[in-house]
Amino acid sequence: MEYKNLLVEINNGIAVLKINRPKALNALNSETLIEINDAGRALQKNKDVWVIVVTGEGDKAFIAGADIVEMKDLNAVEGMLFSQRGHDAFATLENMNKPVIAAVNGFALGGGFEVALACDIIYASDKAKIGFPEATLGIFPGFGGTQRAAKLVGLAKAKELIFTGKMIGAAEAYEMGLVNKVVPHEELMKEVMALAEKIKSNGPVAIGLAKECINKSLSLDMDSALMLEAKDFGLCFGTKDQKEGMTAFVEKRKATFKGE
Template sequence: MNYETLLCEVHEQIATVTLNRPKVLNALNTKVFDELEAVFTALASDSSVRVILLTGAGEKAFAAGADINELAATDAISGEAKARRGQGVFRLIETCGKPVIACINGFALGGGCELAMACTIRLASETARLGQPEVKLGLVPGYGGTQRLPRLVGRSSALRLMLTGEMIGAAEALRIGLVDEVLPPEQLMDRAKELAGAIAAMAPLAVAGCLEAVERGNGLGIDDAMKVEAAIFGRLCGTADKSEGTAAFLEKRSPKWAGR
């Protein structure tokens, strides 16, 4: 797959997508959104890919935010359309049916932080800096940040970050729950690949089922959410992978997943 603003490679069931605009700190412009949509659509339908890693080229940034030149040219109508476009692409990443691990190296600000929050798991380098500084531009986060950030870190911490526009370091991001692990820069991608490998070794339909259950159950009352879980559990009980998994356990051997 060839892209102008991204790199994509697949190795042993793990895809690595790299935002490749290091000269502008991997800022998110219209072309980046188009190519993110294209690559995640392709990877979602590729049965050979079990886990996706998402990172930024260079050591300075995961993604430093939206392209300010494009933002400056928006009005009320085009601004709403731009927000809806970004929300749609990030929602695609969030619901692509496969785990997406954000590997945050350096700045993840504004749209970059929102992109990381759309991922399933977030690993951060010790040098990472995260934040939602849109208020400094007279704006609010527009790519899902006002909704995902409170869900991750709680209402008060989310509003503190959004209202002050402050950047926080990796240690503080870990403390409040914005990232899941913090690592030395040289260990970031190795740890991401290790985690991805552990997930890729699991039954692919079960992994997808976990993602689906959490996604569909989010926002439901507990009783309705339990019904969603039971339906997915029942569906998986009828799969070849469930038969293989239980047989392998009883026979004390490693399972061989078929994805069906």
């Protein structure tokens, strides 16, 4: 897979999807959003990929935001279409049945942090800066930020971040519950890859089904959510992975999963 604005590397079941516009601090233009969507779909279909890591090229920015140069002259309809491109791309990351980890290695502002919020787990460098500065530009987060941030940290905290446009450090983001873990900058990818390896060692079909249940829990009533859980739990028992996992436990050995 080759892209103009992305680097995609696959090694031993783990794919690293890197936004590669360092001169623009990895800002998201329409072309990049389309490429993220395409790459996500391709990784979803790739049976050799079990975990995806998303990060930014360079040492300054994860993704500094959406491309203001492209946005500044858009009209209302064009703005809506630009937003939809972001929705489509990030929904691909959010809804694929494989875990996606964000390695936030620097500035993650506006659309940049919206990418991270679409991932399942967020690890941040201690040098990372996070925020939604859109209101300072006369707009607001339009790539899912108003929805995902509110569901993650609650309405009041999401409103404070979005209304003020303030930028916060990684430690404060962790305290708010916006990121899972803060690690020393130089250790970020090592920590993220260790996490990816740990996840990869478990049953991938079960993880994909669990992800579906967790993601849908916020949009379903309890009875419907529990019905989905029972259905997906049952589906696990039709897999070779479940037989291997439980047989390995009984035989006191490490399970070898194949995603089947």
